[in-house]
Amino acid sequence: MGCNPNVNISPEHLNAALEKRLGALYVLVGDEALLLDEARQAVLSQARKFEVGERLRFEADARFDWHSLTHISANLSLFAERRLIDLRIPAGKPGKEGADFLKSLAASQSQASHSPTDIWVISLPKLDLATQKTVWFTTLSQAATTVIFWPVPLRDLPRWIEHRGRAVGLQLDPDAAKLIADRVEGNLLAAKQELDKLSLLDLPNPISAVSLLTTIMDQSRFNPFDLGDALLAGDRARAAHLLARLREEGAEVILILWVLSRELRLLASLDDPAAVERLPVPKGRKPLYARAARRAPSAHWLKLLGRCAQIDRSIKGVAQGEPWQMLDRVMLAACGGGQGARSGARAG
Template sequence: MRIFADKLPAQLQRELKNVYLIFGNEPLLLSESRDAVITAAKEAGFSEKHYFTLDAQLDWNQVFDCCQALSLFSDKKIIELEVPESGINAAAGKSLVELAEQLNPDVLLIVFGSKLTRQQENAKWFKALHQHGMWVSCLTPDIQRLPQFVQARCRKLNLHPDAQALQMLAQWHEGNLLALVQSLEKLVLLYPDGELTLVRLEEALNRHNHFTPFHWVDALLAGKASRSQRILRQLEAEGVEPVILLRTLQKELTLVVRYKHELQTMPLAQLFDKYRVWQSKRPLYSAILQRLTLKQLNRAFKLLTQAEILTKTQYDQSPWPVIAQITLELCIPEQVNVIPVSV
C-alpha cells in the first residue's frame, strides 16, 4: 500500500507494519516520516536500532544477523537501511529480496532514500519488501497542493491564516519546506492569537522560496507565463548558471518534438504509454503539445542555440534576455513580438 507522508501518523495509530519504504525528494518529509515510524516502533517495544548504508562496503551478514529469531528476553529491533543516490545494484537487490524472506514480527525494517525511478519501483527487491508493509511517498507538494499542505501545518499549530496569507505562505516557501516550518514556529511566537494576515506576514517574514531549473521547465511546459518569469528572475538572482537551464530545457523540448511528430500516427494516451511518461508529467506535455506548433518548437531550439553561444563566447553580453524571450514564446507564443534569431 502507498500513502503520502501526511497520512502516515494516522496509519501508525491504526497499525504498525513490518516494513516501511520511505522515499522522496523532500528532506523535511523524509526526516519526519522516519522519526514518526521510529517513535511508534519504540512505543511498541522495539528498543534496539541498527543503521546501515546500502553501499559497496556493507557487510550483509550483519544485516541478516539482526533478523535472526529472537529469544524470549531479547529486544525487538529496528533496522534502518539507507539507499544511496547511486541506487541499488544487482547484488544489493538480490540481498534485499533474501532479507524480505527472513523478516519476522520482532524486526521492523525501514528502507529510505531519494525519489524512486520507475525502474526501481518495478524492481524485485522493492516489490518483495512492499508486500510486507507500507510505501510512504515523501515528494515535495506541487504548487497546487502546497496551500493545503500549509493549511494543515497551520492547523496543528493553531495558526489561522486568511486566504491571502495562506497563498503568500505557499508562494514564499515553495520548494523549501524546512524554511516553512521555521517561519510557522516564528509566527506562533510573534502572534499568540494565531491570526495571520498579509500585513503580519510581510512584517515578520522574508521570502524563503527555493526554485530549481525543473520548476522553471514545468512552468514552461504548462504555459504559465507569470510563474515561469518569476522563477526565472529568482534563478538569475541566485546566480544559477544559464547553461544548466538551457540543458534542462533542451532535454525536455527534444522529447516534446519527438512526441509532436509521433502524434501524427497515434493517439496521445497511447504515445504516453509507449514512452512510459509519468502520470504527473502527462498534463504538462499535453499542454505544450496542444499549444505549440512544430515551427514554434523549432524556433525555441534556435533561441536555445543563440543563448548557449552567448553563454560560452560572449562574456560581455548576458544570455538572460534571450532565455526570458524563450520563456515568453513557449508560454504565450501568439502574443509575443518575435525577435530575429541569428546563430
C-alpha cells in the same frame, strides 16, 4: 504487531495506520527529506509504545557491507529486545548483494510468525520506472507497508503551508500562505522552519500577509510598506531611495515584489469611482488609492502587474533579468502613472 501485508498507503494516512497496527517492515520512497524524516519519527514513536528501545541506523552507499545486516537480521539483540532498524539507501541502487539481502528480508517478513520481530524502516529516493520494476523492489514493496512521498507542486504549496500552520496553532490567510510559499521556493523544510518561528511569536489569528510581512521586516530600518506609500503618492525620488536602502539592508526581493504587486493589484481594481469604497484597506487610506488611480487607467496598472510576474520568474531563475533593476523600473513607472502623467512630469 506482526508481519506486514502488502499495503500501499498515502502519507497523510500513515499515522492512522500506525495507530491501528504496527507492522514489521516499512518502505518509504521519495525525495522530500522532511516528509521522510517525519515518517521515520512516526514509526519510531509508535514502536516505543511496544517497548522497542534500540534504534540502529545504517546508510547503504556503494561500499556498504550488506553481510553486516545479514548478521544483524539473523540475531535479535541481547535479551531478545526488539529493535528498529533504520536503513537508508540514498542512491536507490543497492547492487547485487543489497538486492539479494532485500529480497531475503522480504521473504523472511512474509514467512514470519506473529512473534515479536525487529521493525525495519527502509528509505529510498524517488525511483525511476526501471527500478520500480526490479525483482528486489517489487518483492520488498509487496512484503511491506509502502509509503510514496510525491513532491508538493508549487501551486499546492500554499495549501500545504496553511494545513501545516494549523497543526502548530496558526491560522494563515491564503495570501499569507502564498507569501511564505514564495519565500521558500518549494523547500518544505524551510517552510516548516518559518512556521515554527511564527508559532513562537504568539501572533493573533488569523494571520494576514500584511501582518506577516510586518513581522518579518520588524528589525528593518526601512519598511517595504513605506515603498507602497511612495508609489501611491507618486513620489519617484522617495521610492528610488527606499528601494536602494532596502536592497542595502539585505531585504528579500520577493517581499518587496509582494508589496509592489499588492498595490498594483488594488489600483487595477479601481475601474470606477465607487470601487474605492470596496478596497480591503483602512478607511483613512482609501483617498490615497483614489488619487493614485486617477494618474492612469486600469490597463496601465495591469500592464505593470504583468511585469511583476516577469520579475517573479526572474527571482525563481526561470527568466532572464536582474530582479532589483526590474523592480526599480516598474516602481518608477508606477510612480509616474500613465503616459500622460509621465509627460506632464517631464514638462514640469
